[in-house]
Amino acid sequence: MFYKELANNLKVRQYELLLIHGDMEQAxxxxxxxxxxxxxxAILVATDVAARGxxxxxxxTVVNYDIARDIDTHTHRIGRTGRAGENETAYTLVTDEDxxxxxxxxxxxxxxxxxxxx
Numbered sequence: 217m218f219y220k221e222l223a224n225n226l227k228v229r230q231y232e233l234l235l236i237h238g239d240m241e242q243a244x245x246x247x248x249x250x251x252x253x254x255x256x257x258a259i260l261v262a263t264d265v266a267a268r269g270x271x272x273x274x275x276x277t278v279v280n281y282d283i284a285r286d287i288d289t290h291t292h293r294i295g296r297t298g299r300a301g302e303n304e305t306a307y308t309l310v311t312d313e314d315x316x317x318x319x320x321x322x323x324x325x326x327x328x329x330x331x332x333x334x
Contacts, residue, residue: 290324
């Protein structure tokens with residue numbers, strides 16, 4: 217489970233973070249979201265369980281460590297940024313294995329979005 221490995225790697229580097237995923241009980245997920253909303257930590261490592269239904273206006277950056285399973289899910293993931301007319305940033309890490317999906321990403325971006333040639 218890469219999200220646990222990612223969270224552990226960040227913790228080893230002394231980043232404070234919270235982790236949320238679908239294997240957690242709903243009450244525990246609610247505690248994590250409440251803590252993140254209160255800005256008790258600045259980093260939330262999350263699976264797609266956090267892609268929909270969260271309204272956390274202070275999210276300034278989303279990093280998609282892996283490619284979403286479809287463009288709809290990707291849209292919801294990056295929708296955590298740019299709330300209330302704010303211009304924020306979402307990054308998606310794309311590997312050679314994911315290059316087919318990269319075209320979908322580029323076509324679905326809004327106006328004035330930068331797509332790295334890399």
